[in-house]
Amino acid sequence: MKWLVCCLGLAAILSACKTDKTLPPAPSVLMEYYPLKEGQVWRWQVLDSSFTETDTLVRQWIETDSFRTWFYGQDGIGILPVDIYSSESFQDSNLVYKSRTASYKTSQFHFEQADNKTVAVLKYPVQNGQVWDANGFSTLENEYRLFKNLHQTYQGISQCLETGLLQPTNSLIDQYDFKEIYAPNIGKVYQKTFSRQYTFMNQSPILIQGFTREKNRIL
Numbered sequence: 001m002k003w004l005v006c007c008l009g010l011a012a013i014l015s016a017c018k019t020d021k022t023l024p025p026a027p028s029v030l031m032e033y034y035p036l037k038e039g040q041v042w043r044w045q046v047l048d049s050s051f052t053e054t055d056t057l058v059r060q061w062i063e064t065d066s067f068r069t070w071f072y073g074q075d076g077i078g079i080l081p082v083d084i085y086s087s088e089s090f091q092d093s094n095l096v097y098k099s100r101t102a103s104y105k106t107s108q109f110h111f112e113q114a115d116n117k118t119v120a121v122l123k124y125p126v127q128n129g130q131v132w133d134a135n136g137f138s139t140l141e142n143e144y145r146l147f148k149n150l151h152q153t154y155q156g157i158s159q160c161l162e163t164g165l166l167q168p169t170n171s172l173i174d175q176y177d178f179k180e181i182y183a184p185n186i187g188k189v190y191q192k193t194f195s196r197q198y199t200f201m202n203q204s205p206i207l208i209q210g211f212t213r214e215k216n217r218i219l
């Protein structure tokens with residue numbers, strides 16, 4: 001009986017101490033910047049400009065990423081293969097197979113794997129100014145990337161995040177820059193790669209080779 005009286009008294013005290021303040025509701029859906037789902041299809045408009053000493057080649061095509069079925073490695077990590085096709089236009093139903101890549105995620109990174117090269121394209125948790133080595137899990141030369149903008153707007157979609165190089169290469173003979181944009185709960189929506197290599201003749205720069213490739217997701 002004493003125990004019941006004590007409980008009722010405690011309940012009355014707690015009720016009296018309540019204020020009108022209420023905590024903000026927790027977000028119902030956690031934003032996912034690279035959702036991995038079987039069967040999803042991403043389509044891209046690709047614009048590519050290749051440069052040599054004597055010519056400039058401009059090409060445009062549609063690229064289709066077809067996500068396949070999960071399989072699991074020995075470490076238990078789920079890996080999602082992605083088949084890549086190309087076509088001349090959005091209306092063209094004649095898809096030409098190009099290659100296969102794979103995508104998977106750990107607690108700290110999201111990876112893309114192609115041609116036996118593993119690239120960490122995102123680092124978790126997402127934080128403004130966060131820096132990581134995208135090639136830290138391969139034998140490739142270090143490529144440090146960072147989150148440059150967590151509040152980017154792309155094609156009317158807010159809260160997109162932008163990644164880029166920590167230090168783009170910008171010398172007299174070599175230039176290289178890279179940029180990607182990810183939309184919440186949609187995935188990668190934009191990518192641009194810029195590369196130029198020069199030599200000097202009579203103290204004037206001469207372009208040896210280079211390219212600019214821009215990929216826009218068709219939403």
